[in-house]
Every structure is written in C-alpha cells, then in structure tokens.
Amino acid sequence: MITLHTLGTGSGKPTPERGVSCTALFRHGEVILFDCGEGTQVQLTRSTLRPGPIKLVCITHFHGDHINGLPGLLGTLQLNQRTEPLTVIGPRGLVTYIRALQKVGALGVGYRLDLIEVEEPGVVYAEPGFTITADRLKHRIVCWGYRLSEPDRPGRFDVARAQALSIPSGPLYGRLQRGEAVQLPDGREVRPEEVLGPSRRGLSVAYCLDTQPCEGTLRLAEGVDLLVHEGTYGPEERKLAHARGHSTMLDAAEMARDAGARELVITHVSPKIMRPEVYLKEVQGTFAPSAIAKDFDSFELKYVE
Numbered sequence: 001m002i003t004l005h006t007l008g009t010g011s012g013k014p015t016p017e018r019g020v021s022c023t024a025l026f027r028h029g030e031v032i033l034f035d036c037g038e039g040t041q042v043q044l045t046r047s048t049l050r051p052g053p054i055k056l057v058c059i060t061h062f063h064g065d066h067i068n069g070l071p072g073l074l075g076t077l078q079l080n081q082r083t084e085p086l087t088v089i090g091p092r093g094l095v096t097y098i099r100a101l102q103k104v105g106a107l108g109v110g111y112r113l114d115l116i117e118v119e120e121p122g123v124v125y126a127e128p129g130f131t132i133t134a135d136r137l138k139h140r141i142v143c144w145g146y147r148l149s150e151p152d153r154p155g156r157f158d159v160a161r162a163q164a165l166s167i168p169s170g171p172l173y174g175r176l177q178r179g180e181a182v183q184l185p186d187g188r189e190v191r192p193e194e195v196l197g198p199s200r201r202g203l204s205v206a207y208c209l210d211t212q213p214c215e216g217t218l219r220l221a222e223g224v225d226l227l228v229h230e231g232t233y234g235p236e237e238r239k240l241a242h243a244r245g246h247s248t249m250l251d252a253a254e255m256a257r258d259a260g261a262r263e264l265v266i267t268h269v270s271p272k273i274m275r276p277e278v279y280l281k282e283v284q285g286t287f288a289p290s291a292i293a294k295d296f297d298s299f300e301l302k303y304v305e
C-alpha cells in the first residue's frame, strides 16, 4: 500500500489554513517528498510522518513556495544525527543552490547528499521497487513534473499447482516466485507461469505542479493510479491562470480525465480562495474521483490483486 499525505496545499505563501507545497508518499516504511515549501518540517511534526524515513526529495522548480523549506529540513536531518544518504532531485541549478548554502555556512550536512539535476525528460531515478520519471511542465520558469511507478509484481504462488507438479517445497518455490524457470531433481523443467497466477499491477502516482495544462502532464499521468495536480484558481479564472502559468481546478480534472488517471487530488490552492469546496461539484462533473486537498489529508492507494 502507498499512502499520500498532503502536508502543504496552498500556493504562494503559508496561511493559518494552508502550508505551501509539500506532498509526501509513504511507501514500505520510507517517505518520498514532492516539493519542500517553507514550513515543511513544521508540517511534518504536525503529521503522522517523521523526517527520519525520508529517502528522496523531488523538487519541481525554484519558486520559493516549492523549495524554501529544503535548507531547514536538511539541517534538521543533520541535527537528528542522520547517517543514511539522502537523494534530492531537482532542476538544473540544484547543485549550485546547495553548494552556495554550504559555502556561506548556512548548511552543514554530515550524511551523504546525492544531488540529481534533471536535464531531459525520462527516468531520473531507479531502484528495484520503483522508478521516478520526470517530464517538462508549462510554467513561468523551468519546472519538472514527476511520476513514481512501481513495476508489476509476479502473480501469487499457487501451492496446490506446485504440489500437483511434484515440485519439492523449499528454494525452488522461491526461484519460481521470482520469475525464474527451474529444473526439478528428476530432470523436468518448470516455468514460473505454470505455478504463478496473473501478474499484479504495480502502483503509480504523478505529481504535476506548477503548470498550466500541458502534454508533459498527460504523459506523466497516463493511466496513473493517482494524479496530484495543481488547481490554483477557480474554474472562472482560466484565462488568468494560464497567463500566469497555472491551472484552474477544472483544468486539473480535464487533465486527469484525458490522461486516464484513476483518481485526482487537487492542491496548490490560492490563499484568496476561502471555500474551495464550492468548486468540487463542477470539478467532479468532469472527473468524478476528484478531491480538493486540505493540509494533512491522506489518500490510500491499494494494490489491485
């Protein structure tokens, strides 16, 4: 299971109601942060998450409401005596930004900091459990959207079928479960598909802000389990939103619908919108499984067996 936590759902500046951009994915005991606006660590302390398990931070762009919380978070991890490495992914300039902080003495970290600057669309990070893909969004400055994708997992091991084939229990079961063909002591070969059920789909989440509707979002959100998309403005302000490199909540719903996403979470709401819920009906008229996030909402993504 993956749980998505909205730690900051406002745009521009923090208010008593909303922190600025930060969304956390909790996955198998680890935390992946998307953006790190000012106050992210305060929001973390008010959430059920802790900073220790953060292993990866993906920064979309250098506007302050997406990155001003990063130096503080990195410093706190040091105060917490972190020893595990941390990876930060972001636009070109990330290394200069971090080195400048270090040079003036504003940031001392003893743990290993792996910095990845996104140069072009594609896979920017990969480990056996998931990959992170980046694609170009359409904003006023260079801005990258991200998608976390898990690989499909092998199907369930069918013990009854294995016994019917007289496969001795033990290591051969494990190798078949991992997708390997095995040779039995009597010389017969057994292929994994003979004892495994249908493969189980891995989960995927796309994170697209700040942006106006664009092709990059459609690519990242294609068939995704959950799309997190900005909806800075109400539906009536589409022209203004696009002129400023942003989207309306209705744009977000159209992107989710057109990309074939399964669910939509709208975030990055303008502090001028006091009651975003008044737009929900219209948004759901375009894409029914939509939510307009508040800080500290959580959304569970479950594996379809």
Ligand SMILES: [Zn+2]
Residues within 6 Å of the ligand: 011, 012, 021, 063, 065, 066, 210, 268
């Ligand atoms: Zn923003």
Ligand SMILES: [Zn+2]
Residues within 6 Å of the ligand: 061, 063, 139, 210
């Ligand atoms: Zn921005």
